[in-house]
Amino acid sequence: MTDLNNKVAIVTGGGKGIGAAISMELARNGVKVVINYNTSIGSAEKLIMDIKEIGGDAYAVQADVSNLEESKKLVEEAIDHFGRIDILVNNAGITRDSTFKKLSEEDWRTVIDVNLTSVYNTTSAALSYLLESDAGRIINISSIIGQAGGFGQTNYAAAKAGMIGYTKSLALELAKSNVTVNAICPGFIDTEMVQEIPENVREKIVAKIPQRRFGQPDEIARGIIYLCKDGEYITGQQLNINGGLYM
Template identity: 60%
Template sequence: MVKQEADASLKDKIAIVTGGSRGIGATIAKILAANGASVMINYNTSKDAAESVIAEINQYGGKAFACKANVGNIDEAQYLIEETKKQFGRVDILVNNAGITRDRTFKKLSAEDWYEVINVNLNSIYHTTSAVIDTMLEQKYGRIINISSIIGQSGAFGQTNYSASKSGMIGFTKSLALETAKNGVTVNAVCPGFIDTEMFAAVPDQVIEQIVSKIPMKRLGATEEVAEAVLFLAKSSYITGQSINVNGGAYM
């Protein structure tokens, strides 16, 4: 459980976390709420998990709601934004966290594997950001935080689709940051390394040992460590166009 902080610097701020029902996204939602933000948790299939996150946030006096939407679909992504505006009146913080993997060597990669990953991971950030950008520019305040990956920086065997999508997020971040800086809207990326999430529960121990052996800090990261980077960027006003690495030194 993410404990409530004494610092409520995000009080009265409205945040959306896509893919916020599980893993890194759930922890991000909790830490933003613990620091005073009202949070809309987006999910696509994990309704029970989303409700569990909301219950935990409510336990320590936070405010959170859930909205089902496949952000890879532009109409559903726009619905998510409109529902948030109906509930809270505006959007101050957008965390583009939703993502999937369909790992294959390129020789075996189908068109479906390619387009599905690009659509959910990369096209989705256009879908959501295009729906909030006018509001943020008009209010001269906004924090857009894109959850990329170490794989978008270093590449990985069997992940050409995933790597392309996460690398694309970094380019999107830099270019949009240039366009929005004068209006008080910051755009940054967080690039997690190998994080201890549900995904790793099914990975054989010897494979995890091989991964950890290549990380200078000799351990997997925690979802809280990624969420702390997001919180830092949500609070910051003079940092934009940056990619913050949370990877234990695995990529420098």
């Protein structure tokens, strides 16, 4: 078991939703958290206050991780503030859903850049520091949609499936180092993104989930802690947290 006290984590898209739950759970386990946000400064600042109330340590950095130079800035600020990076959680993600016939090039590129290219950007910027850690962890938040597909989500599915292939390949390259690389594939989690789905569609989704409920963000966060604490011999894997919807 790895002691997480005073480890340092970057969580992209860490200010709200699943990212906020991950940031909070890492802080509860003694990790110093760099909360990356792009536009949600209010959520990030509130989260920092909540983390400090439980005795944790967190720092917020604005950066658009779909941009390589801003990703480098994010990593540099993390190093300037905390002096090290042990954990990188690639969680930043957006949707621009549309049937393929109506899917614009802009919506294709934007989703690919934010959800997939960002993973290259942050990892390339942080890897040298992760390799210096005695227990480096790269955890990519993919999706059940990347495994099973989703109607009107060719862009999102392509990005999330790409994250899975990326995870496996990078895990092979880093297997002889102290850095593990894994993906978590959430199912339908009760966040703002899912709450925006029309109620009648939500009911149909729940009916298909064997556990008959949406997941909670903290259930994804506990998966992160498992991989960070007990995952020294786990790499290149997909941890499916989906209530049995995809097996």
